[in-house]
Amino acid sequence: MIQRDMTPDVLRGFALLGILVVNIQYMGLSSAEGARGEWTLGLANGSATFIVASIFAxxxxxxxxxxxxxxxxxxxxxxRSNRARWIKRCVALVALGALHFTFLWHGDIIFLYGIFGLLLTFFFFRADRTLKIWARVLFLLSSAVILLAGILIYLLERYFPEESYQAAIDTELDAVLLDGSFLEAIPARLDLWVGSAVVGIFLQGGMAFAAFLLGLRLARTNFLSSPIDKNKNVSLMKKGFLLGAPIQIVAAVILVRNEQSADPSEAIHVLALFSAFIAAPLLSMFY
Structure with missing residues (x-):
């Protein structure tokens, strides 16, 4: 009898809990913006924003x-014969995700994971070196995109200060959820999901797919299967924490102070996120 590897299941539950903590602000505050602006004011709100930004986001x-x-x-x-099975599962994820973001949750990622899963099909039988190169290229490209976006917004704020470059807060879904019907919320939810998905793919899609490729490559070595090399894992955890935690703390402090200021800068917000996203793999490795 083949025994199931429990480590990936435990880590998956841990990851879902962390994702839930991040998404709560979009469920309870602003559907589009989460905890920004007035929701970060005060010691309690500021502390909560700092914790979410530094540890979870x-x-x-x-x-x-x-x-x-x-x-x-x-x-x-x-x-190779198992690729059809994988494709069927990804198509099912796409269908489930479409139902999810239409009727339930505008922050759905199941649909995009299904799409990315289909793209992953082309990498299943590639060499480890190919996977490593693609992962690094995608990570660097995503980092460059976020950095350039922050720099562009900074230049616009500096030379065209009369314009507002802070992301517009879409309150339509919030208003419908408060006073409208279930069916009336569908168009607003779809509009918000499409906008969020485009931004998410643009800023984070490359990093997510790079993580896909890393997971695929390490699975070939049974990285999470028993017996686990505890010494190696402890070493990775120490490196991830010692290198990642300081960057995350500084980025979170900058983000919170910017949100609490009288005139918050969207450029500083994006650049703080850039720093956090760049160091995110380090803390993910620690977790």
């Missing part, structure tokens, strides 16, 4: 993405 979705790629190896198992 951007880290657990990478861990979840890593596990998605890692788990694909359990389905493929080195057999």
């Amino acid at each position: 951007g880290k657990f979705y990478l861990l979840f993405s890593f596990l998605f790629g890692y788990s694909s190896n359990y389905i493929i198992r080195g057999e």
Whole structure:
């Protein structure tokens, strides 16, 4: 009897808990913006924003993405004939995600994971070196995109200060959820999901897919299977924490102070997120 590897399941539950903590602000505050502006004022709100930004935001979705790629190896198992099974599962995820973001949750990622899963099909039988190169290129490209976006917004704020470049807060869904019917919320939810998905792919899609590729590559070495090399894992955890935590703390402090200021800068917000996203894999490794 084949025994199931429990470590990926435990880590997946841990990752989902972290993702939930990040998403609560979009469920309870602003559907589009979460905890920004007035929601960060005061010691309690500021502390909560700092904790979410430094410990949770951007880290657990990478861990979840890593596990998605890692788990694909359990389905493929080195057999080309299993690709059809994987494709069917991804198509099912796409369908489930479409229902999810239409009727329930505007922050759905199941649909995009299904799409990315289909793209992952082209990498199943690639060499480890190819996976490593693609992962690094995608990570660097995503980092460059976020950095350039922050710099562009900074230049616009500096030379065209009369314009507002802070992301517009879409309150339509919030208003419908308060006073409208279930069916009336569907168009507003779809509009918000499309906008969020485009921005998410643009800023974080490359990092997520890089995590897919890393998970796929490490699954070939049974990285999470027993017996686990505790010494190696402890070493990775120490490196991840010692390098990642200081960057995350500084980025979170900058983000909170900017949000609490009288005239918050969207450029500083994006650049703080950039710093956090760049260091996110380090804390994800620690987790």
